[in-house]
Amino acid sequence: MSTLVYINSNDGLAKNALEAVTYGKKLGGDVNVVTTGGADEATLASLGEYGAGKVMVDRSVTSNDPGQIANVVKAAAEATGATTVIFSHDFIAKAAAPRVSVKLKAGLVSGAIDVPEGNKVKVNVFSGKAFGYVEVNTDTKIISLLPNSFQPEAGGSACGVEEFNGNAGEAAIKVIETKKPEGDIPLPEAELVVSAGRGLKGPENWGMIEELASELGAATACSRPVADIGWRPHHEHVGQTGVAIRPNLYIAAGISGAIQHLAGVNGSKVIVVVNTDAEAPFFKAADYGIVGDAFEVIPRLTEAVKNFKAAN
Amino acid sequence: MKILVCISKSPDTTSKIAFTDGDTKFDENGVQYIVNPYDEWYALVRALELKEAGGGTVSIITVGTAADDAIIRKALAIGADEAVRIDAEPTDAYFTAMQIAEYAKSNGFDLVLTGKETINYNGSQVGGMIAEGMEVPFISLASKLEVNGSSATADVEIVGGVQTVEFGLPAVISAAKGMAEQRIPNMRGIMAARTKPLNVVAPADVSALTSFTSYAMPPAKSECKMIDPENMDELVELLHNEAKVI
Ligand SMILES: Cc1cc2nc3c(=O)[nH]c(=O)nc-3n(C[C@H](O)[C@H](O)[C@H](O)COP(=O)(O)OP(=O)(O)OC[C@H]3O[C@@H](n4cnc5c(N)ncnc54)[C@H](O)[C@@H]3O)c2cc1C
Ligand SMILES: Nc1ncnc2c1ncn2[C@@H]1O[C@H](COP(=O)(O)O)[C@@H](O)[C@H]1O
Numbered sequence: 001m002s003t004l005v006y007i008n009s010n011d012g013l014a015k016n017a018l019e020a021v022t023y024g025k026k027l028g029g030d031v032n033v034v035t036t037g038g039a040d041e042a043t044l045a046s047l048g049e050y051g052a053g054k055v056m057v058d059r060s061v062t063s064n065d066p067g068q069i070a071n072v073v074k075a076a077a078e079a080t081g082a083t084t085v086i087f088s089h090d091f092i093a094k095a096a097a098p099r100v101s102v103k104l105k106a107g108l109v110s111g112a113i114d115v116p117e118g119n120k121v122k123v124n125v126f127s128g129k130a131f132g133y134v135e136v137n138t139d140t141k142i143i144s145l146l147p148n149s150f151q152p153e154a155g156g157s158a159c160g161v162e163e164f165n166g167n168a169g170e171a172a173i174k175v176i177e178t179k180k181p182e183g184d185i186p187l188p189e190a191e192l193v194v195s196a197g198r199g200l201k202g203p204e205n206w207g208m209i210e211e212l213a214s215e216l217g218a219a220t221a222c223s224r225p226v227a228d229i230g231w232r233p234h235h236e237h238v239g240q241t242g243v244a245i246r247p248n249l250y251i252a253a254g255i256s257g258a259i260q261h262l263a264g265v266n267g268s269k270v271i272v273v274v275n276t277d278a279e280a281p282f283f284k285a286a287d288y289g290i291v292g293d294a295f296e297v298i299p300r301l302t303e304a305v306k307n308f309k310a311a312n
Numbered sequence: 313m314k315i316l317v318c319i320s321k322s323p324d325t326t327s328k329i330a331f332t333d334g335d336t337k338f339d340e341n342g343v344q345y346i347v348n349p350y351d352e353w354y355a356l357v358r359a360l361e362l363k364e365a366g367g368g369t370v371s372i373i374t375v376g377t378a379a380d381d382a383i384i385r386k387a388l389a390i391g392a393d394e395a396v397r398i399d400a401e402p403t404d405a406y407f408t409a410m411q412i413a414e415y416a417k418s419n420g421f422d423l424v425l426t427g428k429e430t431i432n433y434n435g436s437q438v439g440g441m442i443a444e445g446m447e448v449p450f451i452s453l454a455s456k457l458e459v460n461g462s463s464a465t466a467d468v469e470i471v472g473g474v475q476t477v478e479f480g481l482p483a484v485i486s487a488a489k490g491m492a493e494q495r496i497p498n499m500r501g502i503m504a505a506r507t508k509p510l511n512v513v514a515p516a517d518v519s520a521l522t523s524f525t526s527y528a529m530p531p532a533k534s535e536c537k538m539i540d541p542e543n544m545d546e547l548v549e550l551l552h553n554e555a556k557v558i
Binding site: 011014064066067070090091094095096097098099101102103105106107108109110111120124125126127128129130131132133134135136137138172173174175176177178179180181185186187188189191192216234237240241242244248249259260263269270272273283284285286287288289290291292293296297300301303304305307308 | 323325326329331349350353404405406409410431432433434435436437438439440441443444445448449450451452453465468469470471472473474475476477478479480486489490519520521522523524525526527528529530533534536537538539540541542544545547548549550551552555557558
């Protein structure tokens with residue numbers, strides 16, 4: 001049994017890359033990593049600590065072109081005789097893994113949350129409201145692992161890194177411009193998230209949310225109506241029709257907890273809800289609840305976090 | 313320009329999720345189906361806008377059985393010229409995508425639009441597979457799309473930001489929030505939808521690569537612990553020592 005893990009190293013090694021290698025190790029058997037991007041050799045060698053036996057790097061691919069990435073992954077899967085190919089279910093996997101599936105004629109399971117049992121893989125379905133078990137009917141399977149389902153486990157030692165020519169071909173997609181807001185923590189990657197909804201009454205009241213987020217080192221999010229009326233930027237909208245997130249901690253203030261909102265956040269490990277209405281549906285999905293006015297509770301919580309940080 | 317929009321159905325977002333037959337089947341009892349929001353609000357509406365601005369046709373395609381005709385008519389009411397239904401149970405993403413790729417190739421479409429994902433299986437698989445089947449570029453998670461002759465530009469999601477990209481046509485694009493504004497069908501659209509052509513096409517011979525074998529409901533969430541709004545130190549203490557998240 002041989003496993004191939006694809007990771008993108010354009011911006012160094014993200015946490016979800018380490019999760020994918022750790023997951024590969026849990027399957028047993030050899031783990032090879034194939035990567036595109038610019039990370040240096042020492043950085044790539046460190047993947048050995050998470051279970052990689054070898055890293056193959058194709059430096060000819062410098063963008064996120066899914067066609068090129070799919071070609072490289074296919075070549076690497078054939079070169080290593082991989083029976084399982086692993087991606088982390090991020091925006092790159094969503095674009096490239098389906099192409100690899102067709103190229104290899106290998107069944108793709110996306111959003112896996114556990115290691116396979118035989119050829120069955122557990123996934124989230126109905127936006128996290130239920131689990132499904134997907135059976136793969138082909139000899140080779142492709143698994144796209146839901147981020148934040150496994151924590152990276154280091155323990156091994158650095159591994160070898162070799163240059164690999166995956167016959168990537170030409171990029172079909174030309175990048176014209178990249179816009180990344182400076183300093184913000186990207187929501188899909190954030191481990192802590194502070195979110196607010198219509199209960200905050202207006203955009204001028206978000207200062208206290210930003211203050212709590214910055215004190216915690218958290219990203220900020222919001223409910224859909226808040227993004228729709230323009231109180232907050234669209235990329236902060238979480239839920240069924242916005243971003244789905246799985247942070248370790250989700251703090252929701254002034255959000256009622258409609259089912260479509262929950263669909264995007266119910267994968268969070270711990271949920272804290274602040275709402276004036278004790279009957280708000282969100283309390284049913286919460287781990288810790290505070291019935292109270294966000295305008296009083298949030299600044300008080302920020303103070304408490306400050307005091308906690310000073311004492312620790 | 314010829315545009316093909318892939319339309320799937322999903323249970324109304326407030327549907328109760330349950331399973332039958334020993335947890336092997338989704339319980340459709342009392343479930344209302346809607347057009348998958350990404351397909352309707354973003355992919356279809358953007359296709360219509362492109363047609364309104366530059367001419368051409370918009371066709372919608374669904375891989376499904378006669379039971380899906382109602383959903384197809386709902387999508388037609390928003391305003392496409394014609395609908396195609398590949399007459400087969402969409403057993404998995406590969407099966408579905410190969411059917412659509414086959415149809416798109418033999419009918420010469422310039423643009424194929426899908427939604428970002430279906431909200432029942434959340435696979436984000438079908439679009440990329442269609443593109444591979446057609447051997448054309450796949451632009452994933454686009455929040456903006458402009459066409460200029462034989463090429464196009466799109467804004468796509470990347471970690472913590474957006475990227476503007478350029479590519480040649482034909483191409484497959486998956487639509488995310490922001491690509492267009494939801495349109496509410498009016499009476500005229502609903503009436504017109506009744507008489508628009510809905511062509512039923514026999515499926516190509518393709519085998520599925522995966523299958524859902526069973527389902528399970530998540531364990532019930534433990535009781536929510538209520539905390540005194542005056543005592544946020546207690547919450548911080550619990551988050552640190554009990555939940556271990558800060
Ligand atoms: C197809 C579809 C898709 C949708 N997708 C999404 C989605 O992706 N994401 C999403 O969020 N929604 C989505 N929605 C909308 C969703 O149904 C709700 O309407 C929305 O989530 C409500 O937002 P809210 O909780 O901010 O506002 P409200 O429902 O207005 O709730 C405000 C809450 O704030 C509380 N409150 C008021 N004052 C205070 C105070 N001073 N302190 C503390 N609490 C206070 C109130 O008690 C109330 O519970 C979707 C709807 C549909 C039909
Ligand atoms: N049975 C189907 N018929 C037509 N299009 C579909 C079908 N299933 C999925 N799609 C399209 O593919 C997109 C992604 O679906 P999925 O890969 O299942 O998340 C959807 O938003 C639809 O546009």
